[in-house]
Amino acid sequence: MADQQHTAGGSGGSRPLWFTPPDGEQDRRRTLTRERLVAEALAVISTGGVEALSMRALATRLGVVPGALYRHVRSKEQLYDLILDSVLAEVDRQADHSLTWAAQVTALAHRLRAVLEQHPGIAALLKTRDPLSPHSLALAEAFLAPLHAAGLPERQAALAFHLIYDYTLGFALSDPTSPSEQRIQDPATRRELHAFLRSLPIDRFPALTALGEHVWADNRDERFTSSLHTLISGLQAAHRPHQAGQ
Amino acid sequence: MADQQHTAGGSGGSRPLWFTPPDGEQDRRRTLTRERLVAEALAVISTGGVEALSMRALATRLGVVPGALYRHVRSKEQLYDLILDSVLAEVDRQADHSLTWAAQVTALAHRLRAVLEQHPGIAALLKTRDPLSPHSLALAEAFLAPLHAAGLPERQAALAFHLIYDYTLGFALSDPTSPSEQRIQDPATRRELHAFLRSLPIDRFPALTALGEHVWADNRDERFTSSLHTLISGLQAAHRPHQAGQ
DNA sequence: CTATACAGTGAACGATGTTCACGGTCAAAC
DNA sequence: GTTTGACCGTGAACATCGTTCACTGTATAG
Numbered sequence: 295m296a297d298q299q300h301t302a303g304g305s306g307g308s309r310p311l312w313f314t315p316p317d318g319e320q321d322r323r324r325t326l327t328r329e330r331l332v333a334e335a336l337a338v339i340s341t342g343g344v345e346a347l348s349m350r351a352l353a354t355r356l357g358v359v360p361g362a363l364y365r366h367v368r369s370k371e372q373l374y375d376l377i378l379d380s381v382l383a384e385v386d387r388q389a390d391h392s393l394t395w396a397a398q399v400t401a402l403a404h405r406l407r408a409v410l411e412q413h414p415g416i417a418a419l420l421k422t423r424d425p426l427s428p429h430s431l432a433l434a435e436a437f438l439a440p441l442h443a444a445g446l447p448e449r450q451a452a453l454a455f456h457l458i459y460d461y462t463l464g465f466a467l468s469d470p471t472s473p474s475e476q477r478i479q480d481p482a483t484r485r486e487l488h489a490f491l492r493s494l495p496i497d498r499f500p501a502l503t504a505l506g507e508h509v510w511a512d513n514r515d516e517r518f519t520s521s522l523h524t525l526i527s528g529l530q531a532a533h534r535p536h537q538a539g540q
Numbered sequence: 541m542a543d544q545q546h547t548a549g550g551s552g553g554s555r556p557l558w559f560t561p562p563d564g565e566q567d568r569r570r571t572l573t574r575e576r577l578v579a580e581a582l583a584v585i586s587t588g589g590v591e592a593l594s595m596r597a598l599a600t601r602l603g604v605v606p607g608a609l610y611r612h613v614r615s616k617e618q619l620y621d622l623i624l625d626s627v628l629a630e631v632d633r634q635a636d637h638s639l640t641w642a643a644q645v646t647a648l649a650h651r652l653r654a655v656l657e658q659h660p661g662i663a664a665l666l667k668t669r670d671p672l673s674p675h676s677l678a679l680a681e682a683f684l685a686p687l688h689a690a691g692l693p694e695r696q697a698a699l700a701f702h703l704i705y706d707y708t709l710g711f712a713l714s715d716p717t718s719p720s721e722q723r724i725q726d727p728a729t730r731r732e733l734h735a736f737l738r739s740l741p742i743d744r745f746p747a748l749t750a751l752g753e754h755v756w757a758d759n760r761d762e763r764f765t766s767s768l769h770t771l772i773s774g775l776q777a778a779h780r781p782h783q784a785g786q
Numbered sequence: 787c788t789a790t791a792c793a794g795t796g797a798a799c800g801a802t803g804t805t806c807a808c809g810g811t812c813a814a815a816c
Numbered sequence: 817g818t819t820t821g822a823c824c825g826t827g828a829a830c831a832t833c834g835t836t837c838a839c840t841g842t843a844t845a846g
Contacts, residue, residue, distance in 0.1 A: 326794080348834085443747075451754070460714065478670055505684050509701055572824080
């Protein structure tokens with residue numbers, strides 16, 4: 295690591311007093327690797343969201359010219375693939391086998407949501423791909439294992455996986471911190487919105503005027519928890535069809 | 541509609557034989573309106589998806605220079621807003637009051653999905669916005685009305701709305717016809733994928749090897765219908781908590 | 787010691803969203 | 817009936833983006 299470049303200054307090493315070559319900068323050469331690309335890209339995303347990630351920004355952050363990135367990554371799309379896999383690797387897939395399958399799946403969904411919301415804009419990318427990267431497959435396995443072990447029929451287990459996985463992704467996707475565009479977040483505009491909803495013509499929007507404030511409430515956590523519960527209780531109802539009518 | 545421009549050629553109308561002014565082209569002036577922008581943009585999206593919609597492409601389609609669009613639309617983002625509202629207007633919101641609230645909501649969700657999938661890429665846009673456009677509000681009303689009429693408690697009705705609406709959007713978002721990037725669609729690659737799933741190490745991916753083929757099956761319609769059913773039966777279970785225990 | 791594969795450079799290409807001074811046309815005001 | 821002014825589209829430019837490519841130096845293998 296601390297190997298000096300004697301040939302950098304010229305021939306011998308007889309005059310380091312007058313011109314010391316920039317030691318640190320030499321190390322940067324050859325150290326640009328795929329892992330560093332992904333790591334730095336994730337850092338950019340964590341601060342500025344996925345829209346702040348441009349090849350040029352990433353390159354300058356790595357002290358490199360934009361074209362250099364294409365030695366390690368075929369395209370930006372491929373970089374996205376690597377990033378997504380790296381993000382999914384952060385999800386703790388360990389299951390507590392003493393819990394119900396429902397509880398296991400619920401816990402996993404919560405962890406997935408947490409990781410996704412730590413990387414603003416990532417969920418949107420994930421939605422455009424089939425989960426076939428290494429850590430995607432591992433995550434799918436982690437979701438499917440409890441369902442399989444619980445004895446759900448094959449098709450039903452697959453449907454349950456899709457339902458839970460897709461819903462979690464979709465929920466994380468609508469995180470207001472990611473695009474920060476047109477979503478309500480600060481309480482002031484929310485109050486303004488509530489006032490607007492109340493002011494709607496009650497004959498044309500009876501349900502909205504009555505329920506609007508609850509629909510646009512600031513309760514993302516409650517919504518996720520409750521929805522997940524609803525969803526899984528629906529699955530359970532299908533699993534053991536007691537009074538299965540219709 | 542058929543009003544000729546007498547002054548176009550110069551002073552009088554005495555010599556249409558020798559130089560006929562390009563009648564059709566004159567009409568193009570002053571006829572560029574917000575509605576035409578949106579309509580033509582939707583046409584572009586229907587053919588090439590949302591990624592094919594660039595301001596330049598839209599402008600040339602309208603026989604106009606790119607900058608001209610900004611007389612009618614403040615930005616592309618605003619154009620998206622108009623497009624989304626126009627798409628949501630296509631959803632038939634009429635309810636059949638002889639049906640259960642569950643059946644009404646289900647039918648509406650199906651219609652929403654159908655409209656969204658007719659405009660590839662639109663669902664992704666919709667997810668980044670709060671549904672506050674005129675037709676968004678009307679659609680929300682259409683979803684909320686049956687829930688409200690059924691006597692669901694306010695918070696529960698709001699949660700139910702979010703659950704169904706978000707799920708439908710998320711489902712339409714993962715339509716393989718939209719981004720046509722990295723998703724499995726043709727049967728050949730699907731068979732290849734199934735073979736790959738079977739070839740996974742069975743000790744590390746027991747559930748995936750067993751259920752993988754069902755997870756990546758070609759059954760979008762079945763998945764949507766079944767998921768919606770599951771989801772609503774979960775809502776019903778919460779509505780009348782018979783044996784509600786945990 | 788020489789040859790070769792390779793990583794990073796610098797510059798360019800094409801496409802994107804957006805802005806702005808300019809000119810022409812239509813409709814209202816005097 | 818002439819003039820004024822608002823408005824709409826033009827043409828050209830700017831900044832930024834992803835991506836490509838000939839070139840150059842370095843490190844490693846023969």
